[in-house]
Structure formats: C-alpha cells, structure tokens
Amino acid sequence: MLQISSYWREGTPIRLNLAPDTDLPAALARAKASSRKRIANELAQLVPSRLADTWVQQESAWQRPIAEASDKALAQLAERLARWELTPTGTEGYRKAEVTLGGVDTRDLSSQTMESKQPGLYFIGEVVDVTGWLGGYNFQWAWASGHACAQALAARLRPSA
Numbered sequence: 001m002l003q004i005s006s007y008w009r010e011g012t013p014i015r016l017n018l019a020p021d022t023d024l025p026a027a028l029a030r031a032k033a034s035s036r037k038r039i040a041n042e043l044a045q046l047v048p049s050r051l052a053d054t055w056v057q058q059e060s061a062w063q064r065p066i067a068e069a070s071d072k073a074l075a076q077l078a079e080r081l082a083r084w085e086l087t088p089t090g091t092e093g094y095r096k097a098e099v100t101l102g103g104v105d106t107r108d109l110s111s112q113t114m115e116s117k118q119p120g121l122y123f124i125g126e127v128v129d130v131t132g133w134l135g136g137y138n139f140q141w142a143w144a145s146g147h148a149c150a151q152a153l154a155a156r157l158r159p160s161a
C-alpha cells in the first residue's frame with residue numbers, strides 16, 4: 001500500500017488484480033468440471049479464505065457449488081477479481097509517510113556535486129525530487145548524494161597546491 005501511494009493521485013481510482021499469478025478463468029473452469037465444493041471454497045485456494053468468503057457475498061450467483069454455477073457467473077467472478085477498482089478516501093498523511101514526492105528539481109543540480117545553479121548552494125537527500133521505492137533506495141540516495149556533495153565541498157576547501 002505504501003508503495004502504491006507514491007503513484008496514486010488523490011481522487012483517482014486504483015485497479016487491483018487480486019490473483020495476479022493465476023489464470024482465473026481457466027482455474028474456475030477446471031474447478032467447475034471436477035469439484036463439488038462451493039465457489040467460496042474453491043476461491044479460497046486462489047485468494048485468502050476470508051476474502052473469498054466476503055467476495056462471494058456480492059452476487060447470489062456466486063453463493064453455490066461451483067459445479068452448478070453458470071459460465072457467465074464464473075466469467076464475471078474472474079473479471080471482477082482481476083479488476084477490483086476502488087478509490088481510496090485519502091492517505092494517512094505525514095503520520096505514516098516514509099518518503100515524500102517532489103522537491104528540488106534534479107535538472108537544477110549538478111549530478112556530480114549536487115551543487116545548484118546558485119554557486120555554493122547544495123541539495124541532497126529527501127529535499128531533492130528523487131523518490132525511491134521502499135526498501136532502502138531512499139537511504140541509498142540520501143547517503144550517495146551526501147557523499148558526492150561532501151567530496152565536492154572537500155575539494156573546494158582543499159588548499160590548492
């Protein structure tokens with residue numbers, strides 16, 4: 001969810017595929033041909049069982065043994081699971097935020113030294129418009145840009161021979 005929030009724009013829907021690694025129409029068709037279980041129980045092999053139980057409540061056509069389900073109902077089930085569209089009501093704001101979008105435009109900085117077009121003014125890390133995926137990339141950016149900047153400052157301060 002945190003990763004998605006870096007891409008989400010307020011008010012816009014997001015579309016989730018709840019079983020991305022499964023060919024749902026084929027899996028449901030196979031189950032229909034061979035299983036006596038209810039649809040929710042078959043679905044529980046593809047998605048978490050509490051989700052499966054709740055999901056089938058949406059349509060009466062999904063609340064029956066899979067062998068008795070119509071092809072149309074199963075096609076609709078597969079389609080809805082693969083394209084669940086929802087519009088988040090908002091984010092949890094800075095209380096939960098881990099990285100911010102936006103900041104100082106990288107085009108205004110030297111990629112070698114992090115110095116801006118204003119000589120002697122440098123920007124590094126989070127304040128720059130660089131947003132990494134979660135999992136360490138933001139730390140990496142903060143450290144790497146800080147290192148590049150420090151090297152440039154040291155070279156600048158070093159007395160020339």
Ligand SMILES: Cc1cc2nc3c(=O)[nH]c(=O)nc-3n(C[C@H](O)[C@H](O)[C@H](O)COP(=O)(O)OP(=O)(O)OC[C@H]3O[C@@H](n4cnc5c(N)ncnc54)[C@H](O)[C@@H]3O)c2cc1C
Pocket residue numbers: 097098099124125126127134135136137138139140142
């Ligand atoms: C809860 C949380 C979890 C995170 N988890 C990860 C993660 O797992 N992996 C990852 O890569 N990134 C993670 N991040 C993002 C990462 O921490 C930041 O991108 C990174 O620390 C930015 O480094 P920075 O030095 O640019 O800024 P900061 O670490 O924000 O440092 C800025 C410093 O400036 C100080 N300061 C502010 N104003 C002033 C002032 N006026 N005078 C003097 N000092 C001032 C602040 O106190 C602060 O110490 C996480 C962030 C949060 C909030």
